[in-house]
Amino acid sequence: MPHDALTAETLAAHLTTRRLGRPAYLFETISSTNAWLMERAQAGEAEGALAITDTQTAGKGRLGRAWQSPPGAGLLFSLLLRPPSPQLAGAAMMAAAVGVAAAVRETTGAPARLKWPNDVLLEGRKLAGLLAESSTNPATGETAVVIGIGLNANLQPDDFPPPPPGGTPATSLLAFLGHPVDRVALLHAILPAIEARYDALLAGQPPLAEWRSLLDTLGQPVTVMGVGQPVVGVAEGVAADGSLLVRRADGTLVTVAAGDVSLRAPAEGEG
């Protein structure tokens, strides 16, 4: 058994959260923890539920993309949140991303940062990706947000998927630190880090300042591929709902709610 085996016992021991991770559903293999937990959410599962697995056969990225992780090497899990209003879904996602980066920094010392909208980076390489999927019950207006997190804990460089053209290359904690990490210990640091920020959000304090301070993207010349035409400009800020504010060369400010950012060389007069 690997030193950081996911078992009901290791998951339950040292779990300090009040809600997140309770209950925990553990799988050796599953198609996608996000897909499974969204089905449970629609069947009435309570806030805080965790689905975690050693490997996925159809791990999902955003926009129909895939998340790849060899058995036992990654930290692959999803959490169910039920924010009181659908407008809080974006900020809940921020709370999760900031929580992951903060827990990685605190437990391993690795200088994790964020890339808009949902990547955790180590020195410009992708350590983790987050995928939020929401559904709102038309009858009750209740919103379920399933936040999926794939974190490259003990992937070897040979396991990294090739980066998409112009995309971000991968890294792992093993590759960065030079030694394997205990996935369960990392999970036990991440869950309270997310819970603290989510509780603060519910109390009226979204984690915007911390999110902004961790975002590598701000101040950079970017091309954002979203819905419609690419937006080219300088990433100037983020709005309260997490949208990226991009200043075009003609001075106009564009608000981008979703998309993929790539950094580019500054044009003349920029940056």
Ligand code: BT5
């Ligand atoms: C994401 O999508 O980064 C969100 C990934 C979320 C995965 C978790 S795992 C648990 C839960 N259950 C699921 O089914 N999903 C969530 P996106 O920004 O679209 O990035 C996907 C792209 O990242 C792919 O097209 C690849 O280019 C790249 N990629 C795939 N696997 C990777 C890995 N292990 N490390 C780094 N990059 C990867």
